[in-house]
Amino acid sequence: MRETGLLSLEAKKRHARTKIHGYYEGAFKFTRPVRLDDDCLSVYLIHVGGGYVDGDTYGSTITLGEGAELAVTSQASTKVYKTPSKPVEQHTKIHLGADSVLEYFLDPLILYEGARFIQNTTIEMEPDAVFFYSDIITPGWSKDGVNFRYDWVRNKLKVYQNGKLVLFDHLLLEPDDELEGVLQLEGHTHVGSFVLFHPEASREFAEWLYENVFESFPDVRLGISDMEGGGIVIRILGDRTQTIERILSHIHTFARRELLDKGEISWRKY
Template identity: 25%
Template sequence: MKADLDIQAVSRNGISHLGRCYFSPPFKVMNITEDKTQAQLHLMLMSSSPGILDGDEYNLKISVEENASLQLFTQSYQRLFNMKQGAIQKTDIHLADNAAFCFLPHPAVPQKQSNFTSINKIYLSNNNSLIFGEILTCGRKLNGEIFRFSKYHSLTEIYLNNKLVVKENLLIEPSTININAIGQLEGHTHQGSLIVINNDLDLNAMNDFITHHLSQQKDIEFGVSALSIKGLIVRIMGQKAEQLHDCLKYIASYISSYKILANAI
């Protein structure tokens, strides 16, 4: 199935609203903003499909206009079903000047013989705030499908004024690599990453907070690195999807309260 999504957040009188909104099946979009007077727009991305199927091709376009702020939620875990040819999802995100965007989707669950490629391209302008996360599981662990998928490839490129500044390339093909080897997952079954970009970011303070919080968690390994621009990338490995997702959401919430994203989350 081929499907398209095109949504736009605009700002009027300091409050973000849904502007352009187009989607084709299986996508649906719902405005879940509880306080209509708050600055940030909350949208839920939903799907009538049980997951991503063989041959699916999804094209998503998200635009956040000048001074607007958008947080996009997902409805449930992204299930990747058994495939022969594979499936692909392309996401283009455009942030105008002073725009803010936050997206922490539910973890991806690749089932046996799934083959999935995700290409994310994010275009920043001036004075943007970005929080962008991703979590990959080993598959349906209780069904014995631990790393039984064929391929999972996630490529994220971030451009600042059309110059490539961040490139995150995750490729796992269990049949061709030793998942538990040094430099790979080393016995962990889940991994997550979080990219934070903001000109107001206090890198040292944020690094200290993230390190302190994650060091209190059980059965995870993590690292925090500064980007070439004003931002951080956090990488976590563990055994439970919900735990990693909660960690990313907690960090994102703290960033908001730390005046990194105005009125976010």
């Protein structure tokens, strides 16, 4: 099966600076790298079409060599439209070498009426590598103003350290009478996630992060879990994309400052 879009990106550290090379074809592209500051080399992923439609398939591979540092984001939101015959599929594989740092922050996923979407993201990393990841899932505009016109979204995230599965996060949203109920979205419409792996991301750090977020956003619906091996998963429920974006940006900045000794990142998209 030929993908609608295919992308491969590799980053290596040479002479104390990260260099990248790769290729793309079809509806996927990436920009020339942009150095937003002395420490942060950034790449923007671009979808050249107007959105994802019935039967589209996308594949991407990102590889960071030892000591490489890279920040990856998208140019705009991912829009998934009606899929009457086959769901849209997006498969991403990420390989992180020793002492590498990847910050992977795509814009929100917007699901319109009749959309079905499968997203599989697999990360294979060394124990001392660093991985920051976030995503937002939001229902798209509908003519009658009713939420959850999409059919379903299945989002799987797997993280392996030294070949051992340390995280399997499977988020399935399938609109029905219970989606907004207890133990699901609990009356909310938007879901945000933040995942980080860092050797110093201990339970104490998770508690510190939790307290810091609530000082700035006392009304947020947020859950946080820590794992062995320096992993933390955060889930946010809300009703506005912009609100969740602000919270995720706050978490990202806090983690960058405390774990990477770096300042706030400015993507400069608009």
